[in-house]
Amino acid sequence: MAKTLFDKVWDSHVVRSIEDGPDVFFIDRHFIHEVTSPVAFLGLESRGNSVVYPERTFATADHNTPTINQHLPVADPLSANQLNALERNAAKYGISHWGLGDKNNGIVHVVGPENGITLPGATIVCGDSHTSTHGAFGAIAFGIGTSEVEMVLSTQCIMQPKPKKMRINVNGKLGAGVTPKDVALYIIAQQTTSGATGYFVEYAGDVFEDMTMEGRMTVCNLSIEMGARGGMIAPDAKTFDYIKGRSQTPKGEDWNKAMKYWETLYTEEGAEFDAEFNYNASDIEPMITYGTNPGMGIGVTKSIPNAASVEGGVETYKKSLGYMSFNEGEAMIGKQIDFVFLGSCTNGRIEDFRAFCSIVEGRKKAEHVTAWLVPGSHKVVDQIKAEGLDKIIANAGFELREPGCSACLAMNDDKIPAGKLSVSTSNRNFEGRQGPGSRTLLASPLVAAASAVEGVVTDPRTLLQTA
Amino acid sequence: MAYDKFNVLTSTAYPLPTENVDTDQIIPARFLKATERKDFDINFFRDWRFNQDGTPKPDFPLNKEIYAGSKILVGGRNFGSGSSREHAAWSVYDFGLRCVISSAFADIFKNNCLNIGVLPVQVSASFADKLFDAIFADPKTEIKVDLPNQTVTLLSTGESETFEINSYKKDNMLNGFDDIDYLKNIENEIAAFAETRPF
Numbered sequence: 001m002a003k004t005l006f007d008k009v010w011d012s013h014v015v016r017s018i019e020d021g022p023d024v025f026f027i028d029r030h031f032i033h034e035v036t037s038p039v040a041f042l043g044l045e046s047r048g049n050s051v052v053y054p055e056r057t058f059a060t061a062d063h064n065t066p067t068i069n070q071h072l073p074v075a076d077p078l079s080a081n082q083l084n085a086l087e088r089n090a091a092k093y094g095i096s097h098w099g100l101g102d103k104n105n106g107i108v109h110v111v112g113p114e115n116g117i118t119l120p121g122a123t124i125v126c127g128d129s130h131t132s133t134h135g136a137f138g139a140i141a142f143g144i145g146t147s148e149v150e151m152v153l154s155t156q157c158i159m160q161p162k163p164k165k166m167r168i169n170v171n172g173k174l175g176a177g178v179t180p181k182d183v184a185l186y187i188i189a190q191q192t193t194s195g196a197t198g199y200f201v202e203y204a205g206d207v208f209e210d211m212t213m214e215g216r217m218t219v220c221n222l223s224i225e226m227g228a229r230g231g232m233i234a235p236d237a238k239t240f241d242y243i244k245g246r247s248q249t250p251k252g253e254d255w256n257k258a259m260k261y262w263e264t265l266y267t268e269e270g271a272e273f274d275a276e277f278n279y280n281a282s283d284i285e286p287m288i289t290y291g292t293n294p295g296m297g298i299g300v301t302k303s304i305p306n307a308a309s310v311e312g313g314v315e316t317y318k319k320s321l322g323y324m325s326f327n328e329g330e331a332m333i334g335k336q337i338d339f340v341f342l343g344s345c346t347n348g349r350i351e352d353f354r355a356f357c358s359i360v361e362g363r364k365k366a367e368h369v370t371a372w373l374v375p376g377s378h379k380v381v382d383q384i385k386a387e388g389l390d391k392i393i394a395n396a397g398f399e400l401r402e403p404g405c406s407a408c409l410a411m412n413d414d415k416i417p418a419g420k421l422s423v424s425t426s427n428r429n430f431e432g433r434q435g436p437g438s439r440t441l442l443a444s445p446l447v448a449a450a451s452a453v454e455g456v457v458t459d460p461r462t463l464l465q466t467a
Numbered sequence: 468m469a470y471d472k473f474n475v476l477t478s479t480a481y482p483l484p485t486e487n488v489d490t491d492q493i494i495p496a497r498f499l500k501a502t503e504r505k506d507f508d509i510n511f512f513r514d515w516r517f518n519q520d521g522t523p524k525p526d527f528p529l530n531k532e533i534y535a536g537s538k539i540l541v542g543g544r545n546f547g548s549g550s551s552r553e554h555a556a557w558s559v560y561d562f563g564l565r566c567v568i569s570s571a572f573a574d575i576f577k578n579n580c581l582n583i584g585v586l587p588v589q590v591s592a593s594f595a596d597k598l599f600d601a602i603f604a605d606p607k608t609e610i611k612v613d614l615p616n617q618t619v620t621l622l623s624t625g626e627s628e629t630f631e632i633n634s635y636k637k638d639n640m641l642n643g644f645d646d647i648d649y650l651k652n653i654e655n656e657i658a659a660f661a662e663t664r665p666f
Contacts, residue, residue, distance in 0.1 A: 015660045016653070021635025024650065026660055036552065038502035047647065052654075053661065064500060078500035085502045119666060129551040129575060145553035145579035147645065155650040157657055161633065163574075193487055194545035197574055227548065229574055250666060261665065293487050293548070316486040316543065409496040409550075418519070430491040430549060432514050 002268035005234050006165055006200050009140045009265065013123045015157060022159040028122040029139075030057040030152045031108045032095070034064055034086040035411070036127030040149035041089045049154040051093040056156060058117055059090045059097040062107045063128075064411045067374050067401035070100050079412065093153075106377020106403040109133035109221065109345035113213070114379050116246025120235035120262040125152060130345045130427060132223040135232035136216035137239055138265045140200070142230040163229050164274040166199040167267075170207040172281030177461040179355060180215030181347060181425065181444035183207060184222040185287035185297040187279065192311055193295035197227030199275065202267060207281050208233050213242040214351040221346045222427055225294035234266040286460055288332050289429050289442040291320040296429075300447060300459050304330050323431050324439050325419075332441075332457050339422035340371040340452040341434070342445055343401075344408040347425035348376030350383045352445040357392045359449035359463050365397035366455030372414060373398055374406040396453070410435045423451045470584025472643040476566055477611045477622070480539035481528045482602040488542055489549035490576060494558045496550075507554055508561035529562075533606040541598050541610075542569040547576025556580045566612050568619065570595040581636050582645060588612060588619050594628045597621060614640060 003011075015024040032040075037059070044050070051057065064079045074080040083100060090097035098105040104115060109130055112118045120138035125131060127149045134141035148158045168187060201223050208216060216233050223231030240259065243249045250258045285299040298305065304321070306328045307314045321327065342348075342356050353375065365371055373393060375381045381403060384390050393400060407414040408426035410433070416422045418437025425448050429440035443451070446460035453463070498510035516527050523530045540559070546569040547555060556579040559567060565585060570592040577587045590598070601608045601621055611620040614637065620627040632640075639645060650657070 015657055018635050021633045024653065024657070026657070026664065028664060028666065035499050039504045039553075042503065043647075049647075049651070052658075063496075076500075082500055082502055122666065127551060127553075129549065131551075143551035143575055145551055145556070145575060145582060147553060147579065147582035147647075151647055151650060154647060155654060155657055156661060157650055159635075159646045159649070160578075193548055194571060194573070197545070197571065224549075227545070227573060254666075258665065293489065313484075313486050313543070315484075319485065409491075411496045411499065428489075428491065428549060430489045432495055433491050436495070436497075436514055436519060 002271040004165055004267040004271045004273065005138065005202055005232060005265055006140065007271070009121050009123065010162055022161045024157050025160045026123065026157055027125050027152050028056065029117055029124040031112055031124070031126035031131070032057060032059045032086070032149065033108050033128065034061050034082040036146050037089065037149055038082060038085040040146050040153060043150040044154050051095065051153045053156050054094040057095045057153065058112070059086055059095050060105055060108050060111055061086055061099050063405045063409065065100055065404040066412055067404050067406045067414055070402045103378050106379065107345045107348060107405055110348055110376030110380065113137065113217065114246070114377060116243050116249035119243065119249065119258070120239060121265050125158065129224045130221050132228070132230040133217050133221040133345055135220035135223065135230050136213060137243065138232055138235035138262070140230065140232065143224065163200040164198050166196055166201045166228070166275040167273045168201055168203050169205040169276070169278045170281055171205040171278070172207065174207060174281045174284060177286055177446055177464050178284050179444040179446055180211055180218040182284055182287045184219045185289065185294065185442065186284045188222060188226045188294050189287070189297040190277070190279065191226040191295070193225065193293040194227040196223070199228050201228045201231040203231055203233050204267070209236070212351060213238055214349045217349065218346055222294070225427060235262050286444060286447050288447060288457060290324065290326055290332060292323055292429055292431050294427065294429060294442060296320065297442065298332065300332055300457065302332070304328055304332070333459060335421065335457045336455065337369060337423050337451055337457060338420040339416050340369055340448050341407045341422055341424040341426060342448055343372070343374030343376065343406055344426035345376065345405070346427045347445050348374060348380065350380050352425065353380070353384050353389050355445040356449040357389045359446055359460055360396040360398065360453055361392045363396055363453040365452055369452050369455055371398050371452050372401060372407055374401045375403050377403050407434050409433065423448045423457065470643055473565060473584060473586055473614055473640040475611065475613045475615070476538055477609055478538040479534060479607055480541045480568070480598070480602055480610050481534045481537050482541050482599050483528055484543045484599050486543040487545045487548055490547055490552050490555040491549055493547065493555040494552065499552060499554050504557055506561065507558035508563070511558040511562045536563070538564055539566045539568060539610055539612065540564050541595065541602065542567055544569065544571045544592065546572050548573040551575045553579045553583070556583050556585055559585050568595070568598065581640070584640065584643070586612065586614065586640060588630045590619060590628050590630060597626060
């Protein structure tokens with residue numbers, strides 16, 4: 001029977017299948033960070049277990065780190081304690097650890113690919129739902145809970161029933177100012193926040209073939225926001241070019257061997273999916289969310305839908321708009337904003353900073369807007385500087401911060417104050433996600449940049465045209 | 468981590484019909500700074516249970532005395548979406564709940580619950596509506612969740628529905644086992660498999 005890309009990678013990692021139960025699923029690569037791993041190590045120790053394959057686990061500090069003055073001791077004692085626990089556990093078990101200040105440090109889903117740890121055909125997990133990012137390389141990658149982190153540390157396996165398969169095809173050519181983030185927000189709006197629950201998604205079609213690796217990462221990253229366990233894209237020449245020569249990718253004969261395998265990673269003609277959807281690139285415009293889940297997104301030029309026209313319960317919908325202080329039928333364009341956040345595992349890569357700069361170059365940040373620009377890793381910072389983007393950013397009245405998850409989940413001090421409205425390039429607009437009482441509009445780096453200079457929600461295409 | 472076995476549970480229930488309840492509501496990120504698993508009940512639904520000054524919001528179901536001590540929560544569709552934080556499942560457990568009933572669960576939350584001894588029971592949308600109606604009509608309404616028979620019953624009317632759980636997970640819940648017990652038992656098989664991996 002013809003196999004899908006997902007089947008090929010999944011089936012080759014099944015140690016055994018349990019009848020009327022899950023598969024024992026082997027994990028090639030495991031990322032850990034300071035928030036979801038400490039209890040896993042405690043569990044491991046209380047059972048008298050050890051880390052069986054320390055070379056398959058990689059630690060980086062990102063969720064709970066400051067984005068200024070990283071050279072100073074971390075002020076919050078609870079945060080410092082978590083960071084110390086990560087460092088201690090990594091040292092004790094011989095796990096590679098990129099702590100605060102390390103040149104390889106950054107957001108786990110940025111540094112994995114950057115350093116060649118993320119490979120096609122691999123299985124990758126992390127105690128973080130946005131692990132789906134790594135699917136951009138043709139890997140099966142998804143988020144797990146802390147019990148499963150302990151399983152991977154102590155056995156290198158987890159127990160998972162094989163998800164159903166969905167393919168999402170987007171064909172045609174994207175218009176000017178329409179980015180991978182917009183493609184993802186558009187798909188999620190069509191699927192709703194739970195439409196892909198129980199599925200693993202393969203993205204296919206012209207739009208993903210034309211996309212850069214950074215763009216593919218943005219799309220796969222957001223798979224979880226429609227409920228999917230993960231998303232993946234078949235590896236191609238772009239994928240191989242991206243990973244070749246990175247510090248941890250196979251070299252020499254190992255590379256040649258790996259390439260032979262990677263070239264088999266595609267969905268065969270006639271392979272079946274449990275669900276399939278087709279969308280047209282030309283229907284997608286720059287997107288923005290207006291509610292409290294990522295499925296509540298519309299084209300930036302559109303108005304907030306009426307309760308009667310959306311799926312789901314009216315009360316939940318009204319609660320959501322009530323939280324945002326928005327009304328049905330209102331336009332998004334022109335809403336005054338207070339904050340802009342550029343960063344996160346969704347949009348904290350070099351291409352996102354290039355996009356942001358393409359709009360703010362030669363313009364000035366609106367005075368009333370506070371902007372946090374947080375690169376995804378130190379390598380992204382280095383590249384920003386190498387390309388001179390730091391000067392464009394400074395000249396436009398913005399400042400760069402140091403890498404980390406930052407205001408995406410606001411575990412550190414980067415919290416949007418209660419009631420304030422932020423245009424954010426991150427992945428979740430849940431109530432209080434960016435700080436208690438904060439209100440989030442998810443959008444692309446272009447929409448964020450345009451809104452930052454105008455001070456109100458702005459269609460970036462209006463600024464592209466005058467540039 | 469060991470948990471109490473689950474067999475048959477009969478209890479009143481907290482009703483929370485809001486849809487798409489995400490794990491940032493169940494436990495906000497700022498309360499994820501612990502390095503041990505304890506006391507996650509304190510910040511369970513923190514921003515829905517409490518005002519910013521720390522005073523309780525009396526209208527929120529989890530604060531209502533009439534439901535106090537319930538071991539079941541009946542949640543709206545797509546319960547537990549968002550982040551993979553197992554802390555959300557821990558906070559459910561630490562609050563004294565052993566079962567969440569909903570017409571749909573987010574995958575990772577459901578997995579996390581099963582791994583720590585909270586039973587996620589997926590029912591039809593119409594049965595979920597019946598449960599909400601019954602609880603709102605009489606807060607002392609009892610629900611019986613029978614894991615061996617895989618049934619959930621509204622005791623006041625006798626209406627019942629079966630629910631799905633695979634026999635492996637069912638066996639774990641009935642006996643208080645977890646996956647690590649299973650995996651450690653087959654570590655030689657896993658080691659042999661690992662040898663075959665190219666990277």
